[in-house]
Amino acid sequence: MDLLIKQARIKDGEALQDVAIDNGKIVEIAPEITGDAKEVIEADGRVLIPGLVESHIHLDKALIADREPNKSGTLQEAIQVTAKLKPTFTEEDIYSRAKQALEMIISHGATAVRTHAEFDPAQGFTGFNTIMKLKEEYKDLIDMQVVAFPQEGIFKAPGTEKMMYEAMEMGADVVGGIPYNDAPANEHIDLIFEIAKKYDKDIDLHQDFADEADNTSIEYLCEKTIKEGYEGRVSVGHLTALHAMEPEQLAKVIDLMVKAQINVMPLPATDLHLGARNDQYNVRRAVTPIRKLRDAGVNVALATNNIRNGFTPYGNGDLIQIAMLAVPVGHLGGADDLPTVLPMITENPAKALGLKDYGLAVGKKADLVLLDTKAVATALIDFPERSYVIKNGKVTVKVDKKVNILR
Template structure:
């Protein structure tokens, strides 16, 4: 618990030259696919299609222990990077729900110091793979925190809309989160962002609804984009942008000039939409890099979204802290007397230092305990300047 400042702690740490922030939030990641890059082969073209082909093969060897050990390693990386809140997707497209079972067990195990939300994710669609409808419901009965849909990958636009209706009806029944894979395609005709915002209003689920990616919005005409923007702002829907994987995956069909691959973060933010930035994939067939640090994702967003002003960079840090917390609908988040003592200590004077230098967290404190500590690297020069 964060107490009054005149109370003394058991151990005192020197915070000189450091910033204290509430913990980082990872608002969209697939812990069931992490650390599989190169298995069975590397994605040499870097395209989504080769990624899907490789993942289909890798999926055949998926076991409970396999998911558990890879997800555990990534949670360790995230903990060291100051992330105490994670929303993960769990693909439910296999009949045994292997990934879901592993990630739900992991959620319980890390509960004392880390908060994991598990979203049942129908990677193969709900209309294209009707078995997934019953699996979504089964996932909720097993304790999943929310469900998703992937409307832009259903066979037709009509089927995409039908998949959203199924997802929202079920979420309404169970009162769970909705986390839609939305318009992750460079296609101006992919307009499920609009449909999701409308359904969020109609069902009253509003802030409990999140869309991830929404990359197609960058291809909409201005008049249509501004219409959707108004609807989105009124709906309360959260938008998660994943600038690392999307800058690498999107724009592949564009001629020059090529699209940047991400949604219109700055316009969404200016219109009052809650936007968070996520790291997403870590070393998968779809994205072979990544450290887990959300500062790295914020750094990429600063470039791709043209957000280099001091206020804009400060906003990017909010997108990996307080705005991420809003996406996850966290209560008791933030540095306030009476809140749980969850915070991170990093070297730097301001947000610009953090996004520019992407420092390691000196200390990560969860529930009043130091759960991770990183010693800063020191360079020794052997030549006069």
Template sequence: MDLIFRNVRIADGKPLTDVAVHNGKVAIISPGITVRARQEVQGNGNVLMPAFVEGHLHLEKANVMHRKVNRTGTLKEAIAVTAELKPMLTREDILERSTQVLRSLVQAGTTHVRAHAEFDPSQGFTGFDVVLELRKKFRDMIDIQVVAFPQEGIFKLPGMKHMMVAAMEKGADVVGGIPYNDRSPFEHIDYVFSLAKQFGKDIDFHQDFADTAENMTIEYLARKTIKEGYEGRVCVGHLTSLGAVAAEQRVDIISLIRDAGISVMCLPATDLHLGARGDSHNVRRSLTPVRALRDGGVNVCLATNNIRNAFTPYGTGDLLNIAQLAMPACHLGGADDQATVLGMLTTNPAKALGLNNYGLETGKNADLVLVDTQSVAGVILDLPARLMVLKRGKIVATSNYNRSIAF
């Protein structure tokens, strides 16, 4: 074996076990493995688990909060501020800031990220090309799925349809969309599906990001998904409007989302910050209804979205911080609810991103993290140190260094 973890906990209420890794895969899971390895790690009862999966993040816009501030804290100003700033961002600047974020993700135990990379006529492909470059440069440390994301819309800007095609030809992994920020959300959705089918790619929408249920298109999107045979291949982020829908109607919409196999990314750090800015009292949470979606059979995930910019003026890239924020905000603090939160950072986003070789099972990729707590249930609550992070069996970060050792 290449590496063996001795006496680690992989499930509460069960004996400690050993986990052996060989050729980048989980090879053996068994107490008292008798074979030896080139490297052996004493787990001392600490939790070994699948590494975290970041399902929705904007790399190239991270850590620019100080350059052009959002004084009102509104979505409208965040979009305007960022649109002004983007043309001034250079390749070198984006490369440096994005690398910092990726380092933080790996240190925090994340080995997969879906990055929504923007382009438009005013900035060209500068940021998008950098994210493609980073995907290749750091593929041995973190897998990056690149989304071709038209933040400023498609049909309302000249040349964007051609840029969307060019982005796919450049090598984007996923077709992105933002129906609520275009001249017609239905036209927008239809075009994204046509492009995805042309290139054989999955789809990820910024969807229904508003405080009210007016102008929602999630039902149209779900029916379109089923019509096109794209069940299980579509994700949506935000979906905050669904939280404003009356309970009886919401049940029907959630059933439709479930039948379409659409995964939902709750983005609490951004949505709590930007949402309900017009409320003077009894201020709404303006979050997608995580518990209702989960109980309705929808694959629900927690993700970061933005880090220290006009959309989200805080954040570290640590998904455990996002989980701790979501627990009170989404009413996930009950004992039964708490047990479902860790999956929203691991197995659920892995499913959303189509990661077939993910998980702490024999034969799966050894993308693992050893954390400094002896209870799986305590991973969210304790915010434990990430003692060791593996990417396909290779150690890419340890707590012995205040950095990722592979960067």
């Protein structure tokens, strides 16, 4: 075998397991595996999980917060400062920033990522092409899905509709959209489905990113998804407007979402930073109601969205940090809730992205992370080092830090 991981904690309360990997796949899991391996990792009781899955990020506009700060912290100013910076983006600039952001998420254990790559008639495809290039260059380290993303709207920015088709022809994996930033939202959604059906691709929309629940288009999106037979193939990011809905209306919307099998990516770093900026007191949390969605059976995947720009001036590419934001904000720290959060950065996003052969089981792809902690139940709150990251059966990241207290 190529790699043998000795004595890893896979499940609390059960025996430690050896995991044998060969030819990029997990070939055996048992309390003791003997035989020759080209490489052996002594897990020594540390927690082994499947690779983290970053399901919503913008690599092309990462790491620009220092160039033009968003002083008010509002969505309006975030859009303004980013619009001002966009014409200054060269291919070299986008490449070096996106690469740095990509390496940040890889070093924190991500083995798959879905990134939105934006374009518009003014900027052309510079950013999109750069991201496609990185996808190829980093394919041994991370599986990347590229979303064709019309950030400035489609009808609002004439020429974008044609570019959507061009992006699909150039190999985009997913059709993106932003109904709340275009009018009419329903027609925007119709067009996205037309493109997705033509190329047989999944859909991922920036959806109902607002503090208030008026003018939402999630209901229409669900109906359209069912009508087109696209159940399970549509994901939405943000969906913050749901937190402002009256319980009765919310229950109806969630019921529709379950029927349409919509995947939801809450983006707590951005949503908390930009949301509820007009509240003078009793400031709202402004994140989609994670607990209610989860309890109803909606697939919920936590994601980063942005790293250090006008929309989110912080972040280091660590999904565990994002999950730890979601825990208090979503009231997910209870004994029954906490175990449901780790899957929101592993299995749930893997399902949303339609990843094949994902998971910690025999026959699955050997995309794994060894965490420097001893219990699965508390793995998140321990904020552990990623001791090893393994992609397609090969060690891609190794972290070895020792803390010495001097006295």
